[in-house]
Amino acid sequence: MYQFFHGLSRLMAAIGGLVLTGLIIMVCYSIVGRALIQFGLAPVHGDYELVEAGIAFAIFSFLPLCQITSGHASVDLFTDMMPDRVQRILRMLIEILFAAVLIMIAVQLYYGMESKIRSGQTTFLLQFPIWWAYAASLVSATVAAVVAIYMAFIRTTEAFTGRTLIADDQGAEH
Amino acid sequence: MSNLEIGIWSFPVLLLMIFLRVPIGLAMFAAGFAGLWLVNGSAAIALARMKTETFTTFSNYSLSIVPMFLLMGYFATLGGMSQALFKAAAAWLGHRKGGVAMAAIGACAGFGAICGSSLATAATMGRVALPELKAYGYAGGLSTATLAAGGTLGILIPPSVVLVIYAILTEQNIAKLFLAAFIPGIIAAIGYIITIRIYVAINPGSAGTRERVAYGDRFRALFAVWPVLVVFIAVVGGIYGGIFTPTEGAAVGAFGTGLIALLNGGLNRKTLVASFMSTGRSTAMIFFIVLGAAFYNGFLALTQVPQEISNYVVSQGFSPTLVLVLILVFYLILGCFMDSLSMILLTIPIFYPVISGLDFGLSPEHTAIWFGILVLIVVEVGLITPPVGMNLFIINAMERSTPITQTYAAVMYFVASDLLRVALLIAFPSITLFLLS
Numbered sequence: 001m002y003q004f005f006h007g008l009s010r011l012m013a014a015i016g017g018l019v020l021t022g023l024i025i026m027v028c029y030s031i032v033g034r035a036l037i038q039f040g041l042a043p044v045h046g047d048y049e050l051v052e053a054g055i056a057f058a059i060f061s062f063l064p065l066c067q068i069t070s071g072h073a074s075v076d077l078f079t080d081m082m083p084d085r086v087q088r089i090l091r092m093l094i095e096i097l098f099a100a101v102l103i104m105i106a107v108q109l110y111y112g113m114e115s116k117i118r119s120g121q122t123t124f125l126l127q128f129p130i131w132w133a134y135a136a137s138l139v140s141a142t143v144a145a146v147v148a149i150y151m152a153f154i155r156t157t158e159a160f161t162g163r164t165l166i167a168d169d170q171g172a173e174h
Numbered sequence: 175m176s177n178l179e180i181g182i183w184s185f186p187v188l189l190l191m192i193f194l195r196v197p198i199g200l201a202m203f204a205a206g207f208a209g210l211w212l213v214n215g216s217a218a219i220a221l222a223r224m225k226t227e228t229f230t231t232f233s234n235y236s237l238s239i240v241p242m243f244l245l246m247g248y249f250a251t252l253g254g255m256s257q258a259l260f261k262a263a264a265a266w267l268g269h270r271k272g273g274v275a276m277a278a279i280g281a282c283a284g285f286g287a288i289c290g291s292s293l294a295t296a297a298t299m300g301r302v303a304l305p306e307l308k309a310y311g312y313a314g315g316l317s318t319a320t321l322a323a324g325g326t327l328g329i330l331i332p333p334s335v336v337l338v339i340y341a342i343l344t345e346q347n348i349a350k351l352f353l354a355a356f357i358p359g360i361i362a363a364i365g366y367i368i369t370i371r372i373y374v375a376i377n378p379g380s381a382g383t384r385e386r387v388a389y390g391d392r393f394r395a396l397f398a399v400w401p402v403l404v405v406f407i408a409v410v411g412g413i414y415g416g417i418f419t420p421t422e423g424a425a426v427g428a429f430g431t432g433l434i435a436l437l438n439g440g441l442n443r444k445t446l447v448a449s450f451m452s453t454g455r456s457t458a459m460i461f462f463i464v465l466g467a468a469f470y471n472g473f474l475a476l477t478q479v480p481q482e483i484s485n486y487v488v489s490q491g492f493s494p495t496l497v498l499v500l501i502l503v504f505y506l507i508l509g510c511f512m513d514s515l516s517m518i519l520l521t522i523p524i525f526y527p528v529i530s531g532l533d534f535g536l537s538p539e540h541t542a543i544w545f546g547i548l549v550l551i552v553v554e555v556g557l558i559t560p561p562v563g564m565n566l567f568i569i570n571a572m573e574r575s576t577p578i579t580q581t582y583a584a585v586m587y588f589v590a591s592d593l594l595r596v597a598l599l600i601a602f603p604s605i606t607l608f609l610l611s
Contacts, residue, residue, distance in 0.1 A: 017449070017451075020241055020242070094195065112229060
């Protein structure tokens, strides 16, 4: 189970990283095109829109990994003094809340996508439907929600059995 | 309950959640959601906001700088530049009393110019400099404290992820903030070098000596760091010169450091995947806090709390400098147990209106930039203050033979240097604003 979800989360993060890299290369290409416009090159048409659509997908794709490695920033100072059992129950409640919020985000993103399909709204320059970008992000947001449910399940088991199934990684970097 | 009361009550609720270890972004999200529910009398409006707000927050063009700068930082660690920088700094400073530690600071400053993250700077330079410091007989506490403090230069010297977030929250120009951070960043590096000199004078046994390097070799070592200079000038110069947007600058930086890493053989499939994982994890963490903050601040604005607090402080006729100092002290205390980005996202929407309402004898833009740089410095002090300074942990995890209490003791010298610098910048705003005029 853990192998599967961890692998899935890493896969999503790798895809997000590739999209990020693609955007970086596209932006650089666009700058060169703009600089050498008198030599017949041109900036990428609608680069701004592509960055916006791509980066949203990349960030949603990074969420599952952060979830499964407990990478979110929190203040541990006060809870560290509490008894183990209380800490486990707190973690369970937090992870359940997290899962609920991520499910809500995915569901509302779906409704957001629906309204964009209905309105037929497109981007300004490239004229591609905005719901495409929503749909791509929705895939990643759904994976994030599923991984969050899995983590809530893990922390609940931990709270009731008193065993640690998944240890925290090192503190998040930023 | 009036909206204002709901807004004010949200503070203790939010703090309680955070102290119970609820991730900061999640806590802000939950408080914002519940607050909107109470203010509107139903959850429908809060839910409706989520239809587009999550997507628009994540697809924000200006914010896309953040993952690009993070990736740039990880590529920079792969490019062998940290070794070259340390070698160059050591060639020029190594023979002095405490010189190898000073060189570590110099190298951190150089690395900070191509890396926008403190922890990445501390970790990368730690790997390079800790073994050298040990070899030349430097005391454990001095070595770890030097690198933890040096790491903060990663954020102080532009590019800087924290400044990007501050710029977006306060709608300031990112290029001008980067430029304003430059001189305070250099002063920070010089201050740390002086701190090391003082530390070594007080504890003479804490540092060994290294033989002097001939000038020819010094210049050769210095020349080897040219890629760092090229990337830095391209990114910061390009952004400030208006050649490209800050986001484009971040893309150029990531591309440049990626290219250096590729040419130096540091970038392969394995390290690329590792860079993606680290970038992804940090990005997700940051954006979840940004999302929570957007939700919470949307709610707060509705309750008029920030405006009322600002009106209150201004109407009391407090001395502006006193208010500023109190806010900075608050950050120092908060920084002892919270990370820098969370602090900024949590507090700037409250404090920034207060500061802009006060008269410091500066233009509104200059006040915002000056305040931003001061906040940047004090939140970074939080990375090296016990008990939970993240930089201290990162470095101590790499140098296990030094007890953390020794690091704590030595790092207080660097904290003192930071505080002195803050006092200097408060007394003379022109130091920060000099490059802008």
